Amino acid sequence: MAPITNEQELQKTEFRWAMIVTGAVTVLFAVIGISSFVMALHPPSHVESIDPATVSQSKEFAESNLGTSVDPDGAVTVRIIATQFAFVPRCIPVPQGKPVTIRVTSPDVIHGFLIAGTNANTMVVPGYVAEVRTVFGTAGDHLMPCHEFCGLGHSEMWALVRVVPQAQWQTDADGKARCDISR
Numbered sequence: 001m002a003p004i005t006n007e008q009e010l011q012k013t014e015f016r017w018a019m020i021v022t023g024a025v026t027v028l029f030a031v032i033g034i035s036s037f038v039m040a041l042h043p044p045s046h047v048e049s050i051d052p053a054t055v056s057q058s059k060e061f062a063e064s065n066l067g068t069s070v071d072p073d074g075a076v077t078v079r080i081i082a083t084q085f086a087f088v089p090r091c092i093p094v095p096q097g098k099p100v101t102i103r104v105t106s107p108d109v110i111h112g113f114l115i116a117g118t119n120a121n122t123m124v125v126p127g128y129v130a131e132v133r134t135v136f137g138t139a140g141d142h143l144m145p146c147h148e149f150c151g152l153g154h155s156e157m158w159a160l161v162r163v164v165p166q167a168q169w170q171t172d173a174d175g176k177a178r179c180d181i182s183r
């Protein structure tokens with residue numbers, strides 16, 4: 001190619017490159033925007049801190065308060081502690097087709113969780129409460145593995161989310177729901 005000497009030619013080339021870059025950026029933003037709305041993907045934006053040293057003594061994450069609870073107004077909240085190397089509780093029942101808020105924290109190191117087949121996916125950082133809101137469409141068991149390397153037992157760290165059809169959904173007098181991993 002002959003060297004470009006003409007000032008106007010040079011400007012045209014620069015303009016062309018600017019258009020290509022603008023086009024690429026537009027495509028990237030469109031992909032992010034469309035996937036956010038259509039697939040309900042959103043970056044975690046919830047910042048809530050907690051003292052990792054006293055998590056189990058806190059009111060919310062005391063052992064008796066962990067698991068699935070239904071408030072008198074019908075709101076479903078799941079509270080989980082992610083610790084080396086288990087999720088507590090290990091079996092998590094949730095009602096099908098209802099909004100569920102999942103709140104997780106860690107007393108030790110960084111863990112992560114995702115619920116297979118759903119958009120629930122976040123890191124669990126000590127000192128913070130991770131919160132995920134989702135609706136479970138189909139009934140059945142979903143695997144919930146830890147997806148952040150947290151030590152030698154990382155690969156053994158998982159829980160089960162059991163999506164229960166509304167007709168079979170039951171809570172006890174305190175509004176707690178439980179399930180058993182062996183069944």
Ligand code: CUA
Pocket residue numbers: 083084085110111112146147148149150151153154155157
């Ligand atoms: Cu917890 Cu990996």
